[in-house]
Amino acid sequence: MINFSYTVFIVLIPLIFFVLLGFFGNKFKPLVSGIIGTSGLFISFLLSCYTAYQYFFVVPKIAGAFPKLIAYNTVWLRFTDTLHIDLGVLLDPISVMMLIVITTVSFMVHLYSIGYMKGEKGYERFFSFLSLFTFSMLGLVIATNIFQMYIFWELVGVSSYLLIGFYYEKDSAVAASKKAFIVTRFADLGFLIGILILSITTKTFDFISLTDPKGPALQQGSSILFLGLSTMTWSMIFVFMGGAGKSAMFPLHIWLPDAMEGPTPVSALIHAATMVVAGVYLVARMFPIFVISAPAALTVVAYVGAFTSLFAAVIACTQYDIKRVLAYSTMSQIGYMMLALGVSGYGGHEGLGYMASMFHLFTHAFFKALLFLCAGAIIHAVHTNYMTEMGGLRKHLPITHLTFLIACFAIAGIPPFAGFFSKDEILAAAFENNKLLWAVEYAVAGITAFYMFRLYYRIFWGKEQHYSHPPHEAPLVMTIPLMLLAVGAILAGLVPFQNLVTSDSLPFENHIELGIAIPSILIALLGIGIATIFYRKETNLPQKITRTLGSFYTAAYHKFYFDELYLFITKKILFDRVSTPVAWFDRHIVDGMMNGVSYVTNSVSGRIKGFQSGQLQQYAWVFVSGAIALALAFIYLWTL
Amino acid sequence: MFEGVPLTWFLIVATIMFFIGIYGFLVRKNLITILMSLELILNSVNINFVAFNKLLYPQHMEGMFFTVFVIAVAAAEASVAIAIIINIYRRLINIDVERIDEMKY
Amino acid sequence: MDNLTLFIIIPLLTIFGILFCRDHKQVKIVSAIGMSLQLINAGILITMFLLQRAAGNTDMMLFVKDVVWYPSLNIHYFVGVDGISVAMIGLTSIVIFAGIFASWEVKDLSKEFFISLIFLSSGVFGFFISLDLFTLFLFYEVAVIPMYLLIGIWGTGPRHYSAMKLTLMLMGGSALILVGLLGLYFHSNPSGGPLTFSIPAISLVHIPPDVQRFFFPFLFVGFGVLGALFPFHTWSPDGHASAPTAVSMLHAGVLMKLGGYGCFRVAVFLLPDAAHQLAWIFIILTTISVIYGAFGAIWQKDLKYINAYSSVSHCGLVLFAILMFNKTAMNGAILQMISHGIMTALFFALIGMIYGRTHTRYINEMGGLMKVMPFLAVCYVIAGLASLGLPGFSGFVAEMTIFVGAFQHNDVFHRVVTVIAVSSIVVTAVYILRVVGMLLLGRIKNDHYLEITDAKWYEKLSTGVLIFSITAIGLAPLWLSELINNGLGPIIDRLLVVAH
């Protein structure tokens, strides 16, 4: 048996660098701290690669399946004899795959940030937060039990908060970070409740016994009913609420576009490649429970995923801030992954959706990180986020242009780029399972191609704008990550996922079905074609279409007014209608009651203090007559 | 041994004197007259002491000694009281008990 | 030497030392030395306790010392500790240590200030080690009364009003406690021997249920007043807002725990039948506390009010967990007391330091302080994150233990109230982030804040100790949880015997 305990260091190294940079960062020169952080990640990256190699190719399979290995485990907090939070490392196909994804993207982003953040205030702070995030995200994926996952789930939330609010002097960044944290926190409430329900039905937090399809936990939990649904279903719906919050699923998606206020490398790492797929990872992690005990919850996952992907894609077509377009595109792609999980079954070819989802997660990480980093390079060059102020940049930024184009092809699903393979599997899985959902996703594929190329053309083609100083290509330290990720975006699709990452860890046979693949290529090409007509040259076609769509366009442009709705709920309902009255009630009713007691005491004493008149003779009279009365009472009346 | 007058008579006289003193204490306004009422009260008590001593326990002298002490105390009390009254008079130019109510409440 | 009695003697000796000091500086040094000794002593106590337990000593109470004090009423000076008291002593010594350094700049009447503060702490220590109800009550009063002077003399704002309100409400609570204690005393020996105030002795007696039902509300509400039980919590916002820094720290950090500890050690432990029967009423009240406090905090503008309402919410959770009657939840209650104690002490320390620099506590008048005082701002963020239950800090450990424990009940009522209580974590996040956003982030609103300096060494020491404690508990909670579990055993056994 191979000893995997070194995997602990994959997680711990970023933590150590976080502490190091957090405490002593200001002692170093900025560049030094950047290099320190990056080198730390590089070690983690190498260790992850080694782990993946050993896990997939060296460790003997058990009955043909990849085993679930506990590389390290220690009790962290004990609730009862069976319920305890452990901290440990669980290695199975998806966690190893995630290790690769996270360390790769994080390493690229670190490297890129050395150049991108140059000259910013708080350089070392940035790198320490990045390390913190990487630590938390790695801890999340290698969790051995659901509570460990929750712990790191919260930690990624807070690192995201810190990084979105990195420019803390900018009010919009502060507001965005707050919004992101609170919305995900609300979702985490659901996650926590789900965990609590799990804790009483299964009496364990441990993933291995929870997700063992033949294990006692799965068998007994589904029989207890509450309000018509089994407790397992409830539990999974709540857990999915947590996942939906992190993964920006409708209707908890509103924080993600605003989160683009953070520095662009952060958007690439957290809000595109890694943290936002945590929800997908969570559902994948709990997948046996979803499939076996809570199919209703899985249906919810599928529909939410499908709706979000459509919804986000439509909004993406109308936005002008390039990072927001990418953000909506991320939502849409994550919707794909959720949908794939939702339509999947368990085991063998039934589990195609599961495999496809993980596959898409993997490929998406590369091309979406690439897109964001490109966007960073563009913003770096032209100092604006708005595509209306860009155009004709292909001559100024050749490398960025090329890598961006590759990423666009990948996301649009054009072979042989990575996105094609994974998206094709998803569509195939949806087609086999639910034709309606397939149709939606099919349409979304076209819309995706359209808005990506709209973005591409408006940035790199079109009329050249008047720039305050001539845009120039980013330094090498930024372009190298772009190129490396572009390679990833081309080649990631060739990884044989059906042999490595499947729902029951057993490899299965899978081929590209031309009946699904060809129509999807065609619709992608159609989308690209329309975008070319509209945006390659300056035309007034888009305006005409916009006018035809009328109010629908306006609604989409305003993100279907969800921000306003939430603002209404939080500001008008919670703040004005709940919190303000509570505060008033406390000050006036509850406290008034207490003050009332003192007021009554005060006024009573004010009345009776008249007895203390200072009149000696009055006192004496009372004394004498009292003595007489007592004498009368005690001597005569009492004895009678 | 004392003949002719029963103890009760002495007690009745003392009681009447006592309550006259009480009455005076309650109605008089001038501090000095109040002091005089007080002397009446003390005196009535003295009569009681002496009468009990003579008529019930003639073989002892407790009643008499108590009376002596009461008189001494009364003298002390009177001197201090008058000192206080004079002091009050100096400050307030009257010694009306009804107006001396600074320490009320 | 008798280790437990040292906890009362050291503060008294320190006070004695302060009496001989000539100036402000000497007073500070003597207090700091005294409370450092106290901290070391607490460390020694914890170590000795753990060693004893490891050596197999399974007595309910360790280091017991029993001296007859007033024979005719059978009052003893009876001290001893179990895991819970040890943990609470640790908390107290940390908070008072930090409190001394946080009040380093008290200049007027500093001698009197430190004497009152340390006298108060001796009451708290005495409370936690007492096993005799009478001395327990005595120390309780010792802890509560100096508060009046501390707020009334060194406070800010409407301090006379606040001091009066706080003291009167707490005195009202202790009147109820006294009734309850006497009730216990007079039923402590149903077979008709000598009556006793001893907690272990009473715990062996079965008091008739109707008697229990009569006295339980007195004790629970009485201690609950100090534990900020809704609707008897209103002293807390006013009191905290007016109190000087160290007093707020000690009050919210430790004194409010006296309430929880009393509910637990006296009301629930000694009156288990009534606790079972009447728990539902108080569970509803505490659930209201939890949510209500959190919503109350959202609206406030004064930093101290925010924290006071947040304390109402967190302390509500303590009482909530105590009433759940299972080992996990009760363990969580104790953890929450410790965690909230340190956390809120940190908050008040920071608020005091910020107020000392900006001379306002209204969050809408401040902003962008991160830029001018990064150390304090980072500490504030850490305190905030700890308060909203972020893993890695003690709050998370405590809250999760409570929620998991409370949810293990088999009936819908307990689960529903648990879910309601759980939802407070979102509301907490809202008000914490609102404060952090308005206070520390954004642009600086007032130019003269640009001249503000960052923390001095003593402020760094004070906050550093507290942050170290919450992080240490948050990162390695197991030993503390086991320590507490150790003390919970007999209490839970007694409750379970009654339940069946």
Next chain:
Amino acid sequence: MTTNQFMFFLFATIIVVFSVLTVTSRRILRAATFLLFVLVSTAGLYFMLKFNFLAAIQLTLYAGGIVVLIIFSILLTSQIAEKLEQPALTKKIFAGLAAVIGASLCIYTILLYNFIPSNLPSIGTNVDTIGQALISTGKYGYALPFEVISILLLSAMIGSIIVAKKRKD
């Protein structure tokens, strides 16, 4: 009617009548004079009971000392010619009521109780015996009260001087 009885009634009448006058007279100096009569009659009662020493003290201390003191203070603080104001009627009624009820209660109680007069011979009350008793420390000795009362008198003396002294301010 024996001599004793006659003497008693005489003194009793004087005491009651002049007591009443003392508390009702509106001229303060007269009230003091009436008080003097009362005190002298009380001394008469003491003589009648053969407490000669006590009667002498009563005459010198009370009648001589205290009344003179009172008269001096009257002269210091009041206008002699002026009549005191009449007390309020309600006050009079209530005080009178209390006094009458109290007196009747006491007298009723006294009359109900059956005192048993002693037949033992009376102890000599000459100055020699009294002096012995006052400084004796044994049974029926009054050395301690005597000392205590001396200190009381001393402190009263010092106290009244200090209280009545004019402040220099």
